[in-house]
Amino acid sequence: MTSNAPLILAADIGGTNTRVALLDGTVLRAQTVTRYQNAKSSGLEDILRHYMDAQRATPDAVSLALAGPIEDGSGRLTNLDWAIDADSASAATGGAMGVLLNDLQAQGHALPFLAPDALKSVQRSDEASKDAPCLMIGIGTGLNVAPVHRIGTHTYVPAAEAGHISFSARDAALGAFEDDLEARLGHVAAEDIMSGRGLERAYRHVTGQDLPASDVMALCGNGDQNADTAAGLLIRALGHFAGDMALAHLPLGGIYLVGGVARALLPYMDQHGFRTCFADKGRFSGFMAQFSISVVDDDYAALVGAASYAQECLGAT
Incomplete structure (x- = not known):
């Protein structure tokens, strides 16, 4: 002290x-x-x-x-x-x-004060630079991003409301989910899918039943196929969204996923192709390997x- x-x-x-x-x-x-x-x-x-x-x-x-x-x-x-x-x-x-x-x-x-064991790796990169911009992606009650720039001795973190951008599906299953939500909500924002409420909506889309997000993840942990399918919808959507945000901000210092939903989804990201969706950028797919991605586990x-x-x-x- x-x-x-x-x-x-x-x-x-x-x-x-x-x-x-x-x-x-x-x-x-x-x-x-x-x-x-x-x-x-x-x-x-x-x-x-x-x-x-x-x-x-x-x-x-x-x-x-x-x-x-x-x-x-x-x-x-x-x-x-x-x-x-x-x-x-x-x-x-x-x-x-x-x-x-x-x-x-x-x-x-x-970010500068996080203990190493608070960072759970999703994608490693040897090209990550501690002096380059970083990007926070928060997925919990809602969805948002915040770029992080270190300027001299000061940290500059501009605000955003990126969770309200329009969602655009990249596969048939996400497209069907988006159509379902559009029929009920009208405009489908990114956080309508990538959030705790989004997980509940995904489970309802798959099963027709209402269940709190925490219960959906508990079922997922017990091997329930419907809950796993619902979680997979969020994970693939998050992979595409994170890839878009990476290209918008070029956070070569790292991408950091924070929030309760991000932590809950971490054990299932590999099996549901998070990194594949993140890299789904056509001729820029190889470029996406430069970004390190971690989930922050620090209350x-x-x-x-x-x-x-x-x-x-x-x-x-």
């Missing part, structure tokens, strides 16, 4: 739960990690006040990573009707400097990344 590191209060705000922790710079105080159920709180300020009362700390900054778009220091969660702004967070934490970033941006800021990465961003904003790096 660095004695002069700023004390950062970081929050990882999802649609269902919010996790809050204190960090000395980017060093997590593990005993301070607290999880709150959003449904039991009136808003983020309520959570922050309860946390401050419990910790009796005086943070130098509060950094909020939220699952939704941010504009001019405020944001709204995509899957929860909470409006969040930096000034309110600052007031709730005793006047600490408040900063906001998208949760996937926070994952990008966490606290967004907290560390949010703290790193706040530290840069404080000018303490």
Whole structure:
């Protein structure tokens, strides 16, 4: 622990739960990690006040990573009707400097601090460069991407809403799934298929039955053929999507898949041809071998990344 590191209060705000922790710079105080159920709180300020009362700390900054778009220091969660702004967070934490970033941006800021065993390899490449851009692809409640650029001593992670681009099937089975969704949804966005909800829709498409995504993956682990078929639809779609994003951003520093759905699908990626779909780029197929791909398995990465961003904003790096 660095004695002069700023004390950062970081929050990882999802649609269902919010996790809050204190960090000395980017060093997590593990005993301070607290999880709150959003449904039991009136808003983020309520959570922050309860946390401050419990910790009796005086943070130098509060950094909020939220699952939704941010504009001019405020944001709204995509899957929860909470409006969040930096000034309110600052007031709730005793006047600490408040900063906001998208949760996937926070994952990008966490990359330099990930332990080697937190990265599960999907595709290795000898041509990966630590100085080249990286790309985060988040697949969980929704889908999004965030390119990561290291510029001098600073990390720049621009926001995106790539989960809402139009989906385009590349095989007959995905085409039938897309047609099914289009009949019910109209426009089919990428995250309508590549997300937890997408897995539930895939299972419904295969079986005609509704089942939570966690139950679908449990069945998949038990060898259920229908669940395996549903997971395969997502994996192939994700392979094609990741390949498209790789060509758009050229992340020769690596592609990093994050989120609960990405972790759940990892054991089945090879058997369902993720890398084959990723490389399905015609005359550029050979080029796709240059990209290393990993799944990130670190529950606290967004907290560390949010703290790193706040530290840069404080000018303490």
